[in-house]
Amino acid sequence: MAEAPLLSVEDLATWFDEDERVVRAVDGLSFEVRRGETVGIVGESGSGKSVTSLSVMGLVPRPPGRIVAGRVVFDGQDLLQLGDDAMRRIRGRRIAMVFQDPMTALNPFLRISTQMTEVTRLHLGHSRADARAHAIRMLETVGIPDAEGRIDDYPHQFSGGMRQRVMISMALSCRPELLIADEPTTALDVTIQAQILELVSQLKADTGTSVVLITHDLGVVAGMADRILVMYAGRLFESAPTRELFARPANPYTRGLLLSVPNPLQAKGAELYQIPGLPPDLAETTAGCAFAPRCERAEAVCRSTPPPLVRLTAERESRCHFASELFQAP
Amino acid sequence: MLRFILRRLFVTVPMVLVVVSLTWGLIRLAPGNFYTGEKPIPPAIEQNLRQRYGLDRPWYVQYGRMLGSVAAGDFGISLHYIGQPVNGILASALPVSALLGALSYLLALVVGVAAGVLAALRQNSRLDYASMTAAMVGISLPNFVLGPVLVLVFALSWYWLPPARWNGFGINLILPVVTLSAVYMAYVARLARSGMLEVLRSNYIRTARAKGLPERTVLLRHAVRGGLLPVVSFSGPALAFLITGAVVVERIFALPGLGNYFINANLNRDEPLIIGIVAFTSIAVLVFNLLVDVAYAFVDPRVRY
Ligand SMILES: Nc1ncnc2c1ncn2[C@@H]1O[C@H](COP(=O)(O)OP(=O)(O)OP(=O)(O)O)[C@@H](O)[C@H]1O
Ligand code: SF4
Ligand SMILES: [Mg+2]
Numbered sequence: 001m002a003e004a005p006l007l008s009v010e011d012l013a014t015w016f017d018e019d020e021r022v023v024r025a026v027d028g029l030s031f032e033v034r035r036g037e038t039v040g041i042v043g044e045s046g047s048g049k050s051v052t053s054l055s056v057m058g059l060v061p062r063p064p065g066r067i068v069a070g071r072v073v074f075d076g077q078d079l080l081q082l083g084d085d086a087m088r089r090i091r092g093r094r095i096a097m098v099f100q101d102p103m104t105a106l107n108p109f110l111r112i113s114t115q116m117t118e119v120t121r122l123h124l125g126h127s128r129a130d131a132r133a134h135a136i137r138m139l140e141t142v143g144i145p146d147a148e149g150r151i152d153d154y155p156h157q158f159s160g161g162m163r164q165r166v167m168i169s170m171a172l173s174c175r176p177e178l179l180i181a182d183e184p185t186t187a188l189d190v191t192i193q194a195q196i197l198e199l200v201s202q203l204k205a206d207t208g209t210s211v212v213l214i215t216h217d218l219g220v221v222a223g224m225a226d227r228i229l230v231m232y233a234g235r236l237f238e239s240a241p242t243r244e245l246f247a248r249p250a251n252p253y254t255r256g257l258l259l260s261v262p263n264p265l266q267a268k269g270a271e272l273y274q275i276p277g278l279p280p281d282l283a284e285t286t287a288g289c290a291f292a293p294r295c296e297r298a299e300a301v302c303r304s305t306p307p308p309l310v311r312l313t314a315e316r317e318s319r320c321h322f323a324s325e326l327f328q329a330p
Numbered sequence: 331m332l333r334f335i336l337r338r339l340f341v342t343v344p345m346v347l348v349v350v351s352l353t354w355g356l357i358r359l360a361p362g363n364f365y366t367g368e369k370p371i372p373p374a375i376e377q378n379l380r381q382r383y384g385l386d387r388p389w390y391v392q393y394g395r396m397l398g399s400v401a402a403g404d405f406g407i408s409l410h411y412i413g414q415p416v417n418g419i420l421a422s423a424l425p426v427s428a429l430l431g432a433l434s435y436l437l438a439l440v441v442g443v444a445a446g447v448l449a450a451l452r453q454n455s456r457l458d459y460a461s462m463t464a465a466m467v468g469i470s471l472p473n474f475v476l477g478p479v480l481v482l483v484f485a486l487s488w489y490w491l492p493p494a495r496w497n498g499f500g501i502n503l504i505l506p507v508v509t510l511s512a513v514y515m516a517y518v519a520r521l522a523r524s525g526m527l528e529v530l531r532s533n534y535i536r537t538a539r540a541k542g543l544p545e546r547t548v549l550l551r552h553a554v555r556g557g558l559l560p561v562v563s564f565s566g567p568a569l570a571f572l573i574t575g576a577v578v579v580e581r582i583f584a585l586p587g588l589g590n591y592f593i594n595a596n597l598n599r600d601e602p603l604i605i606g607i608v609a610f611t612s613i614a615v616l617v618f619n620l621l622v623d624v625a626y627a628f629v630d631p632r633v634r635y
Contacts, residue, residue: 059539099533105536
């Protein structure tokens with residue numbers, strides 16, 4: 001029996017009430033994150049990646065959102081059953097989060113020092129002076145030059161990349177066991193992106209924190225994640241160790257995503273593949289596979305019967321009627 | 331910042347000049363004169379009066395004298411309150427108006443902010459609907475209706491409060507303050523509500539919650555500043571409106587404030603007093619707006635002048 005996972009999401013369903021409709025943003029999602037592991041979650045826009053992370057954090061806005069089913073087991077306890085106070089003691093201390101847009105994720109009215117020290121004063125019981133010293137150390141760790149001189153600046157005095165570094169140092173300041181990064185680099189320049197990702201992997205190596213890295217860019221997770229989860233329409237479509245997923249995708253959707261990653265070896269100007277069509281309306285339940293209208297491999301059964309999540313190996317799953325075939329004969 | 335303040339103080343000068351000039355022109359356009367009453371007066375006396383107050387001089391001499399009085403800050407002698415210096419009237423009326431205005435705005439801030447913030451926290455609750463309906467009524471009800479209604483109910487029917495009479499600062503201020511404050515209370519409540527709603531949905535509040543901060547800290551440390559910024563910016567225009575409102579309210583409740591004197595001065599064509607009140611209030615409005623802008627920069631660190 002392997003070590004119990006740090007995080008185990010079981011059959012999670014998070015829906016949003018929208019006028020007369022119900023948007024099933026996440027619908028029956030299960031996955032695990034082990035200690036020290038980096039898990040990448042990829043999928044097109046609207047596939048439910050952010051809603052998944054907010055559900056784990058207990059931050060789904062309610063209303064309109066509600067978690068209708070499932071468990072989020074973190075270190076043995078179901079977070080969905082925890083009271084507000086108990087959940088607050090976990091947020092920011094044991095599970096921390098970095099959001100997509102560093103320009104708006106920090107409070108523009110408060111000094112960086114205030115925003116950094118309030119976390120450790122709250123969770124670690126730091127004194128004012130300790131918290132400040134700790135915050136300066138954290139800022140130095142993430143490579144903010146002259147951290148001591150800049151800690152009393154306001155967010156708008158930092159560039160986007162620097163703000164994301166501040167966010168990361170703030171998230172890591174209580175040494176959380178799990179760091180959820182929701183598109184931490186999407187809003188940044190390409191060169192800054194690489195620096196931030198490098199920083200995350202380095203910090204992860206230093207602290208042993210588990211990381212959930214959310215992105216719609218397979219290129220980003222390729223170099224960082226141990227395992228990748230592919231989401232589509234609020235469901236898990238494939239999960240596999242990173243190398244295997246790239247070498248032998250066992251799901252038509254994953255294949256489509258892989259084909260649309262820019263290949264540096266490809267001739268410049270060559271047209272990039274794009275999965276035809278658009279993701280489905282999540283308020284409408286389909287009889288068959290949610291991907292069927294866009295899938296090149298689709299057959300009659302795909303439109304009538306929802307595909308099961310097929311376990312291919314101990315480490316791999318794929319949601320497709322033809323999962324085993326695809327896995328065996330790529 | 332200092333340069334900004336100096337520059338703003340500097341532009342105050344031409345603005346006040348324009349305001350008093352317009353006022354002066356309008357007085358001249360209005361029919362009648364300070365000595366014209368119901369009974370016609372003999373031409374000889376009229377001649378005397380015109381000479382005595384310099385009305386026989388060419389208009390530019392009179393205009394120049396008026397500007398001189400504004401520049402010197404000494405507005406001369408009232409034409410109606412015979413022998414009384416305008417500055418003395420201003421000094422006696424100002425505390426009344428200032429107190430009325432300050433109490434009204436304070437009440438509007440306290441009640442408006444509380445109602446607006448609570449409504450935002452309990453969006454779409456009964457409390458939200460109730461306070462927003464009250465705000466709607468507050469905005470649509472003119473003070474010259476609200477004032478008499480309040481008097482009728484609280485003073486003339488229930489005998490709880492004195493209707494109208496000035497006997498120093500006290501309980502007799504309650505009805506005027508409530509009357510004057512109602513509209514601003516309503517505006518502040520609506521501004522506070524929409525400001526808070528917007529901020530509570532913002533990314534940085536989500537970050538604050540993700541840090542595990544208690545809801546109280548999220549609200550008081552993280553949300554209130556940005557959420558109440560619209561209320562701060564409203565304080566500038568609010569003062570200008572308060573002044574107009576005070577004219578009506580002081581009249582209704584017979585308070586000896588600037589507004590009441592202003593109406594009398596206009597009815598009496600009491601030029602020095604009109605110019606004095608206009609010059610004084612326009613300077614007050616401009617300076618107060620400057621203070622609001624300075625306060626804004628303190629609340630929002632992104633604002634730099
Ligand atoms: N606050 C909300 N109210 C209503 N619907 C919501 C809300 N948040 C998310 N949704 C819905 O949930 C679905 C999934 O959204 P989510 O943000 O998780 O997608 P995502 O995978 O993170 O996409 P992206 O790559 O664009 O960030 C979307 O269809 C969206 O309309
Ligand atoms: S089940 Fe059918 S439609 Fe869905 S991914 Fe597999 S082949 Fe495509
Ligand atoms: Mg997202």
